[in-house]
Amino acid sequence: MIDIRFGPQVCGELSAAAGREWLVTDGLGGYATGTVAGLRTRRYHGLLVVPGRTPASRKVGLVSLDPAVTLPSGRQVRLGAHEWSSGVVDPRGFELLERFDLTDGVPRWRWRIGDVVIEREIAMTYGRSCVAVVHRLVSGGPVRLDLAAACTWRDAHGERRADGPAPRLEPAAGGAIVDGAFRLAGPDWTPEGQWWLGVRHRVEATRGLSPDEDLWYAGRFSGALDTPGATVTVLAWADDLAEEPPPATAVVEATRRRNRAVVAAAKPDDAVSATLALAADAFVVRTATGPDVVAGYPWFGAWSRDTMISYEGLFLCTNRADEGRELLRAYAGTLSAGMLANTADTGRVEHNTVDATLWFLHAVSRHVTVTGDTDLGDELLPALHGVVEAHVAGTRYGIGVDPADGLLTQGGPPDVALTWMDARVYGVPVTPRTGKPVEVNALWINGLAGLAELTELAGRDATALWDLHGRATGAFRERFPAPAGWLHDVVDAPAPAYPLGGAPHHDDDLLRPNQLLAWSLPYAPLEPDEVTLRRLTEALFTPLGPRSLAPDSPGFTGRHRGGPAERDSAYHQGTVWPWLTGPLLDAYRKAGLPTADLLVGLEGHLVEDGLGSVSETADGAAPHAATGCPFQAWSVAELLRARRARR
Incomplete structure (x- = not known):
């Protein structure tokens, strides 16, 4: 396949990185999608978008997992990206990206903070409404990684706002079930429960559509990345909530194998x-x-x-x-x-x-x-x-x-x-x-x-x-x-x-x-x-x-x-x-x-x-x-x- 990778000059320039979009799908009509920058520019961007009765009747569930790294010095560095109704973009984690690549259909981000290098990969389980997000320490450490789970449950073509009911959170092993619709699982879950007000989607603004929505900060996962090769992983899924999917790392590897097979068959x-x-x-x-x-x-x-x-x-x-x-x-x-x-x-x-x-x-x-x-x-x-x-x-x-x-x-x-x-x-x-x-x-x-x-x-x-x-x-x-x-x-x-x-x-x-x-x-x-x-x-x-x-x-x-x-x-x-x-x-x-x-x-x-x-x-x-x-x-x-x- 063609080589799709970008270095810091593209990744760190918002207009360039936010204009390039990635997509992974579940074989059912659902997907995870976003931008190289990690900035959500469309109402449709999210990590778990679930098909309904028809592929078009989709629901957005898990919107984002915002990483924050705590260094040995105690300093915390946020690696996510959001634009707000004020026009301010904060945090600006894309400025620390040294590379993005799309290899065998799996998107991968690589952040560098001094000698600390962390990678993220995202894949979906084929035939299930399930997304796997893997974070891996490449070099440096030890560090602690927090992942803030921003959620909603709404029609993919619309918005959800804080003037309506908040999503319901039910405890579940390793995380929570949101609105009875999808489940989150990962390490050391801490429920939070508050609205993030006025998240802006710049592309929707240019399309003459409502550009703002409110997101529910459901909670955060936390894990230690002590030595290179250590991982912190999160799963989110919307079908058969009682049945846990395979480990996130296995989902990523299965996706790579399947994608290679699809290409070879062609x-x-x-x-x-x-x-x-x-x-x-x-x-x-x-x-x-x-x-x-x-x-x-x-x-x-x-x-x-x-x-x-x-x-x-x-x-x-x-x-x-x-x-x-x-x-x-x-x-x-x-x-x-x-x-x-x-x-x-x-x-x-x-x-x-x-x-x-x-x-x-x-x-x-x-x-x-x-x-x-x-x-x-x-x-x-x-x-x-x-x-x-x-x-x-x-x-x-x-x-x-x-x-x-x-x-x-x-x-x-x-x-x-x-x-x-x-x-x-x-x-x-x-x-x-x-x-x-x-x-x-x-x-x-x-x-x-x-x-x-x-x-x-x-x-x-x-x-x-x-x-x-x-x-x-x-x-x-x-x-x-x-x-x-x-x-x-x-x-x-x-x-x-x-x-x-x-x-x-x-x-x-x-x-x-x-x-x-x-x-x-x-x-x-x-x-x-x-x-x-x-x-x-x-x-x-x-x-x-x-x-x-x-x-x-x-x-x-x-x-x-x-x-x-x-x-x-x-x-x-x-x-x-x-x-x-x-x-x-x-x-x-x-x-x-x-x-x-x-x-x-x-x-x-x-x-x-x-x-x-x-x-x-x-x-x-x-x-x-x-x-x-x-x-x-x-x-x-x-x-x-x-x-x-x-x-």
Whole structure:
């Protein structure tokens, strides 16, 4: 894997160290995450964040363990870091860091106080909501280490304050149970019980969200570090509170072994692919219904569109086809009226996307093609034929095949956005794309061809599918090329001067990256040409991937910043999306163009934001600072898949 380590110049500079985030996961959708500096900059940062009924319904439990070292002289040095509502950062333990590294997916900090050197490592028990924190004396001593446990128990998307009830503490062996929800265990526990008022999260302030919360100082652990190699360890867990996990040092070593095995199983061809294979593992989780995919950390749960776009990278490029098979079968069970369920993150299952189902067709086709698993193709064939039949007949939100040309159209109520460009502001879609979107029809044509091949592999006649595919392909080639020299983003869209469903239509030629799928998919309707691709690259490409809108287009927004409405307004109006680098590279390869230079920025990004991972989005304007989730499934998956395709 790539070498991820920082010395005192990065660790001691708050803006640099607090802008780099680490993540360890439990395989269930829970996690521990924070910054190199140790400063919590998000409401989501914590050492024990526990999944609920869905991966997105998480609770924050153990927030931090703040170390304080008592030297032989009696002087106490605090190694934690907190920012307060006053803007003061105190303590400032990051200034004593001489190194941070992420080795085999385990974060490690190294503080130096004169001749005393102490390291901390954090890992989670795979398959349990349990975090292990190990402190080890490397040199110097003897010293005493106190660890102040700051706690809460609240929804990961919110805050908890001192004007409400304090968390309940119940004594338990080696520590306490907090709010009946999670347990702490370590050496020499001393209960305290007081509020720390006005802890500030600076990133939430920039996102226009409430930046402050109050934390409950539950108590402290204490232990002696007499000689090098001595440890002080703490465990926190939220499942089966009566059953103690393995020792913390064993959890760390088990995590290292498992992470090495995950990477080895993926058979990476270089250090970057190895790093991406381990990053991919964080998104594959086990729920009550089987394998699933977390779309992004720290706030997303499972979204079928993200899952299916990510499928090949997360499962087929990492040799997890058995888990992938189980996932595809489970998702097939969510089909309703030919549509795949979109998400249950909102608390209920929703079927409100035009493209997730088409990505599902693609994922099944790729699974069978790559693995030779025709049994799965045969098993899912009735469901896949049902998808096409429902789309031909017409299904929810006006999604259906236009009998005039065989292309897929969509256009539901005016408050619905059905494509992946689905942001809404005050209930109004920013980019509704009603009509016949270019990538939706590329996926439709690709899906018809893939299904036709699966049908023939099963020994059945696929003539009707090929006929529908041929009609749609011919219409696509006639309708989508625009006079500007690229493809229309949407054809047969309602004219702006008319309400949804009005008779006049227009073709939208705004320069967006959606058209890349018209060249990149295995059964794409068009062959790419060098002139068009270079024109798109010149207008859209940045070091972190393509912009969602060309800078000279009306409505372009170069910064994905501000409060929720501002960010959602910019989400697909110029913001960079790293996942689109995958389709761009595929199109380049089909055109016989070199691709290596397109990956330099994203590969460098692996040590810039979410360490060892790829962000969700970035500013459309230079210097293209990362935004959104620092750990995003389809960003990682598409970079991994696109690099693997070089073989």
